[in-house]
Amino acid sequence: MAERIRTLTGHLVRHTGKKSPDVQNVSGNLSPAVQSSFRYTLENPLKTLTKNQRNFYEENGYLVIKYLVPVSALQSYRKRFAEICNGECTVPGLTVMKDVALAKSSPIQGEKAVVKIQDFQYDDALFQYCCLPQIIRYVENFTGPNIMAMHTMLINKPPDLGKKTSRHPVHQDLHYFPFRPADRIVCSWTAMEKVHRQNGCLVVVPGSHQGDLKPHSYPKWEGGVNKMYHGITNFDPTLPMVHLEMDPGDTVFFHPLLIHGSGTNRTDSFRKAISCHYASTDCHFIDIAGTSQENLAEEVIDLAVKRTGLPREDIQFKDIWTLKSRCVKGEQNHLQGY
Template sequence: MTELSNTYIVSDEQRRFYDENGYLVIKGLLDFATLYNYKRRFLQICKGTVDRGVIILVKETSLKNKGVTGENLINKLHDIHYDEVFMTYTEHPRVVNVVSQFIGPEIRIMNSMLINKPPGSISHVPHQDLYYFPFRPIDKIIATWTAIDDATLENGCLYVVPKSHKQGILYPHENSIGASRMYHGIKNAVLQEPRVNLEMSPGDTVFFHPLLVHGSGANVSKHHRKCITVHYASEHCEYIDVRGTVQDVIAREIEDEAKRRGLNLSFEEAWQIKSKSVTAPSKL
């Protein structure tokens, strides 16, 4: 097997596609062995055979009352970027190198998750990631989403609404019926452009804009759909006060969640305290 280099240079054509559509899929960015380590770590944490540290386990709400356990119940691992195994993704040279070409070399990891979509999982309604973030500017934030398993229409692959970021609008969101806490979706979403389903193979990685409208389908297959995802921001981003804006509801929810965990933190402080600096590799 040919070893992948630590860098991946985004072409001018790829950059234009991202700027125009709000997302870019890079095929085979990561190798199978790397992905297998993440799947194995996820299963270890589900079984409780390793210390999960600060990682938060989130259960699939729609499956809680159906008697399923372990891998068949866990929807996501949240805040994985301090774990010794998962940090090899959040700080992976190839991933960070691509990120640096969009937001610059001085980077912070703001949010990280391993998402597991067990059979029977419901859809994730259209939403925008910026809704959750109290930092700006917008063009200095980017998300990565790498398929660990095959992502198909049947098992609930991502979908995106191309060009939806170009409106420059952060839409009002609301709680999604039947979904886990803080899974908010756009209110009365009227999307002019058609959705594009992103069916992806393991190692394929999509990079997308924080205003891009996106979601995922229900898993009606008999197999799991795992991915690993991170939100990065430039070290030069600044925190803003979102009180009285469309982000007010989620800000209060996150502050309430911090209190439930014994922490008296503002919305902004909650993001500051968990973020982590990462260094982009030099270009060869």
């Protein structure tokens, strides 16, 4: 596998030679998780989570922490996003995505043409978000002390052009991940401005993290669907859902099996959020052949082939995820990032 990764890296990534930004050790040495009534959260000497917060996450699969990220940090991420969109800098391995409605018909360029950037793990300016001590303090309650950043995104949900393509179908993030166990994976999702129902806030199905991974596919929407925006097949719309309206800096932590999505942006402004999926380095890659994730893996590999020009047999799904990841804190163990 090492030789495949080196070859793929040469096509996808120009390594900067820099280590991850320093992260303050906010927890000291954590002892192994003790057996308790808690499944989805771990014991933490600093008691970052109250018992009520742990109980809420255990039952619902998500937890919102108010004003966790300062406005000054959000402003720096916004500035860097604009620089990337305007072509003022090049980030190795970064993926820049346009809304399907804009990509087909609009001459709009720059920041207003971009719906999302992802895989910014090699950009130290944006990667600072993944290493914020106040976020890591919470992440450790879900992953333990050895932490990998596995997937990074800055979402720029555009004003909808009438096609409803700005919405995101309800899905489970674990559909995209070839590593387990799911209970040692968590997402931090931070609002960069006020997020509400009108501009397409997150919507979640409380308690759905206690279920299984559902089959996913592209929804058959008349206006089209953005690339990789898979949704749960035959989703039951009568399930109880909660809209997460958030202020700038508010951060929601949620389980990768939590069913969630976001609505149409019915305002005239873009709705920005920044996120990172973390996993314990004790997680391990799995073989997704023959599972509901296999079609997704084939689609991702197809894109990697187009991007690199490498033969298909030289690229494996887990190699791509290895390149996406970067160690944030502690020992790398089984999930070996670049």
